[in-house]
Amino acid sequence: MKKTHYLAGLVLMSATAAMPAFAADDCTIEINSNDAMQFDQSELSVPASCEEVTLTLHHTGTMPKAAMGHNWVLSTTEDMPAIATDGMGAGADHDYIKADDERVIAHTALIGGGESDTITFSTADLKAGDDYSFFCSFPGHIGIMKGTFSITE
């Protein structure tokens, strides 16, 4: 007997996300996260010539979202701790991001092992030389899961 095909939809979604309409360029970022509570990069940057950035977060682990969920949140480095604290209060149902938090520049969905999420965000309000950071807002992860984000001239 054949097994059910409930995974087919997920696989198709992942395949679509991995195939942008244009070739990967400097305005495209791919970052991995894993079951060891880690991102695989600690410094991200895009050139100022990018009007928008397309970022894909992958979770290469197998643990479920409830136990080892990850997201990718961008803000100024100054705002980062408060966003994480408020996000904890927002809870899992809101991907650990406070509703309409204007300090958040961009964020992906919270994902579990084997999942990916792709977002596109404008860099019009971001300035070269300013201090931006990215992090995971899952409770307790920000201590390890964070890095710098910069706009380069």
Ligand code: ZN
């Ligand atoms: Zn995380």
